[in-house]
Amino acid sequence: MLSDDILYxxxxxLGGQIRSHKLSxxxxxxxxxxxxxxxxxxxxxxxxxxPDLAREQxxxxxxxxxxxxxxxxxxxxxxxxxxxxxxxxxPTKWGAKPYADQKFDYEATVIRKLREAGxxxxxxxxxxxxxxxxxxxxxxxSVTGPAKNPWNEGCWTCGSSSGSGAIVSxxxxxxxxxxxxxxxxxxxxSYCGISGxxxxxxxxxxxxxxxxxxxxxxxxPMARSAEDCGLILSVIAGFxxxxxxxxxxxxxxxxxxxxxxxxxxxxxxxxPWGKDKKAETDAAAKQAIDLLAxxxxxxxxxxxxxxxxxxAAGGIVVAVEGAAAFGNLLDSGKVMDLADPIGHIGGxxxxxxxxxxxxxxxxxxGILQKKMETIFGQFDLLAAAGEATTATPLDFKLDDPxxxxxxxxxxxxxxxxxxxxxxxxxxxxxxxxxxxxxGAPRAEVNVLAAAVQFQALTDWxxxxxxxx
Amino acid sequence: MIPERSAPVSTRTVTRRDFAKGxxxxxxxxxxxxxxxxxxxxxxxxxAEAIFHAILRQHPKLFNDDQKKELRAQIESTVEGLQKLRAxxxxxxxxxxxxxxLSAASASGDVLAGSLQHAQAKGATNAx
Numbered sequence: 001m002l003s004d005d006i007l008y009x010x011x012x013x014l015g016g017q018i019r020s021h022k023l024s025x026x027x028x029x030x031x032x033x034x035x036x037x038x039x040x041x042x043x044x045x046x047x048x049x050x051p052d053l054a055r056e057q058x059x060x061x062x063x064x065x066x067x068x069x070x071x072x073x074x075x076x077x078x079x080x081x082x083x084x085x086x087x088x089x090x091p092t093k094w095g096a097k098p099y100a101d102q103k104f105d106y107e108a109t110v111i112r113k114l115r116e117a118g119x120x121x122x123x124x125x126x127x128x129x130x131x132x133x134x135x136x137x138x139x140x141x142s143v144t145g146p147a148k149n150p151w152n153e154g155c156w157t158c159g160s161s162s163g164s165g166a167i168v169s170x171x172x173x174x175x176x177x178x179x180x181x182x183x184x185x186x187x188x189x190s191y192c193g194i195s196g197x198x199x200x201x202x203x204x205x206x207x208x209x210x211x212x213x214x215x216x217x218x219x220x221p222m223a224r225s226a227e228d229c230g231l232i233l234s235v236i237a238g239f240x241x242x243x244x245x246x247x248x249x250x251x252x253x254x255x256x257x258x259x260x261x262x263x264x265x266x267x268x269x270x271x272p273w274g275k276d277k278k279a280e281t282d283a284a285a286k287q288a289i290d291l292l293a294x295x296x297x298x299x300x301x302x303x304x305x306x307x308x309x310x311x312a313a314g315g316i317v318v319a320v321e322g323a324a325a326f327g328n329l330l331d332s333g334k335v336m337d338l339a340d341p342i343g344h345i346g347g348x349x350x351x352x353x354x355x356x357x358x359x360x361x362x363x364x365x366g367i368l369q370k371k372m373e374t375i376f377g378q379f380d381l382l383a384a385a386g387e388a389t390t391a392t393p394l395d396f397k398l399d400d401p402x403x404x405x406x407x408x409x410x411x412x413x414x415x416x417x418x419x420x421x422x423x424x425x426x427x428x429x430x431x432x433x434x435x436x437x438x439g440a441p442r443a444e445v446n447v448l449a450a451a452v453q454f455q456a457l458t459d460w461x462x463x464x465x466x467x468x
Numbered sequence: 469m470i471p472e473r474s475a476p477v478s479t480r481t482v483t484r485r486d487f488a489k490g491x492x493x494x495x496x497x498x499x500x501x502x503x504x505x506x507x508x509x510x511x512x513x514x515x516a517e518a519i520f521h522a523i524l525r526q527h528p529k530l531f532n533d534d535q536k537k538e539l540r541a542q543i544e545s546t547v548e549g550l551q552k553l554r555a556x557x558x559x560x561x562x563x564x565x566x567x568x569x570l571s572a573a574s575a576s577g578d579v580l581a582g583s584l585q586h587a588q589a590k591g592a593t594n595a596x
Contacts, residue, residue, distance in 0.1 A: 135542070215566055308556060309549075309555070309556045312549040312553045313553055316549060341534075344535060344538075345531065345535055345538050345539045345542060346542060348526075348539070349519065349523070349539070349546050351523075352523060352543075357553065359564050360553055360554065361553060362565055363562045363565075364553065364556055364558070365565045366562060366563055366564060367558075367562060369565050
C-alpha cells in the first residue's frame with residue numbers, strides 16, 4: 001500500500017510521477033479507496049463511493065499511459081465530486097433525505113470533462129442538504145450526518161461543500177469539486193486548511209448540477225495547493241451551451257502569466273466582517289499579506305468596501321431563487337423530511353417575497369457591479385482573512401449570537417460573481433486559518449498568482465491533519 | 469448577513485454564517501431568540517404578520533407550534549432585510565443585473581484596464 005507521503009502529494013506532483021511511470025493509477029486508486037473507506041466513513045466525508053467506476057477508470061488510465069497516450073495533468077488522478085453533480089448509474093442525493101434515491105441518466109459537464117481528461121472518480125462527496133438552500137442551524141444538516149474536520153474531529157468542516165473539504169484535508173483523494181453560492185467553497189477550504197477556488201460566475205458549466213440560486217451558483221476545485229486549483233480549473237472551465245449562465249470567454253489556460261508582470265496591487269480590506277468587528281483570524285491573515293508585500297510580490301494598501309445593502313440583496317436573491325428551484329419540494333411538503341429544523345420552513349418564506357423586492361435586489365446588484373469595476377481599476381485583488389472564525393464544534397448552533405457579524409466581502413464577491421481563493425496561512429487553537437484573495441470577473445490569473453506566490457513562500461498548505 | 473453600518477431600520481444583528489456556511493438564504497437568519505418572536509412582536513410589523521398568516525393559510529396543517537415560532541422569526545428577519553433593501557435609493561434607470569455582466573473590455577481579456585475604462589466611461593459616480 002502506498003504511504004501517506006504519496007497520498008498527500010499535490011496533483012502536479014502525482015501527475016509527474018504517473019506520467020513518468022513511477023506511480024500506478026491503479027495502485028493510487030486502491031490506496032485512496034482503502035483510506036476513503038476507513039477514514040472517510042469516520043468523518044462522514046462521502047455520500048457514495050464509486051469503487052467499480054474508479055477501478056475501471058484507473059485501469060483504463062494506466063493502460064493508456066503505458067501505451068504512451070498521456071492526456072494531461074489530471075490523467076490517472078483520483079478525485080471526489082460534491083454529491084449534487086450528476087453521475088449516471090449512481091445516486092445524486094443533493095445531501096438530502098427526500099432525494100436519497102435520486103439518479104440521473106446523464107452526466108454533469110464537469111464530470112464529463114474530468115472523465116475525458118483521464119481523472120478517476122472515487123466517489124460523491126457529502127454535503128449539506130440542498131447546499132443549505134432552505135437554511136440550516138446545525139452541522140448535522142445532511143443525510144450523511146455532520147462532516148467532521150480532520151484537524152479536530154470534534155469540529156465541523158463548514159459547508160455546504162463539507163465532504164469535499166474533509167476529503168482533501170484528510171488525504172482521501174487528490175482533489176475534490178465543490179460548489180459555492182455564498183461561502184460554500186471558501187469556508188470549508190478555510191476550516192479544513194486546504195486551497196479552494198471559487199471561479200467567476202459562468203466560468204464553469206453547471207449543467208448537471210443541482211440549482212440553488214440560478215444567478216449565483218458556481219462550481220470550483222478544492223485541492224492541496226493553489227497551483228492544483230489552477231490546473232483543475234483549466235480542465236473544467238469553458239463555455240457550455242447547456243448552461244444558460246455560461247460565459248462565452250476564451251478557455252482558461254494554466255499556468256498563465258499575468259500580462260504586465262508587475263507586483264500585484266492588493267487592497268487589504270478594512271473591516272471585512274463589518275464595522276468594529278475584530279476576528280481571531282485577522283492577525284494570521286495580516287501576517288500573510290505582509291509577507292507577500294515584504295517579498296516584493298505585492299503592493300498592499302488598505303481598501304474600503306463600498307457601503308450598501310449588498311448582503312441583504314444577496315440574501316433576497318438566494319431566498320427567491322432557492323424557493324423557486326425547490327418549489328416542488330415545498331409544495332409537496334416533503335421539505336419536512338430534511339434533517340435540519342430551519343430547512344423545514346425557510347423556503348416558504350422565500351416563496352412570499354414580492355417580485356418587486358426581488359427586482360430591487362437585482363437593481364442594487366447592478367449598482368454594486370459598477371462600484372466593483374471601479375475598485376478593480378485601483379486594485380488587482382482584494383484580500384482579507386478567509387473566515388472570521390476557525391472551525392466550530394460539531395454541535396454548535398450556527399445562529400449563535402457570537403457568530404453574528406457581517407460578511408460583506410463574501411456577499412459582494414458572490415453577488416458580483418467574482419473569483420476568489422482561500423489558502424491556509426496559519427493556525428489558531430490548533431485549527432487552520434486562511435487568507436482569501438478576490439479578483440475582478442475572469443481575473444482568476446491574478447487570484448491564483450497571489451496564492452501561488454504566497455505558497456511559494458510558506459508551507460502552511462503542506463501541513464497534514466492528525467488523521468490515521 | 470446584513471451589514472449593520474448601513475442598517476436604516478434596525479440594529480439587530482443577524483448572522484453571516486447563514487451564508488458563510490452556504491445556507492445563503494435571508495430567511496434563515498433566525499438569530500432572534502424565540503422568546504422575542506412572540507405574537508406581540510409580530511404585531512409590530514404588519515408586513516411580517518401578513519406573510520406569516522399567508523403561509524399558514526396556504527399550509528394550514530404543515531407546521532407545529534415550534535415551527536410556527538421559527539417561521540415568524542425568519543419572516544421578521546427577512547422583512548428587516550427587505551426594509552434595508554428598500555431604503556437604498558434607486559433611480560428610474562437603474563436596471564436589474566440578473567447575472568454577471570462583463571464590461572466589453574474585460575470580456576476582451578484586459579480585465580484591469582478594461583474595468584477602469586468601463587467605469588470611467590459609465591461615469592460610475594457611485595464609487596465610494
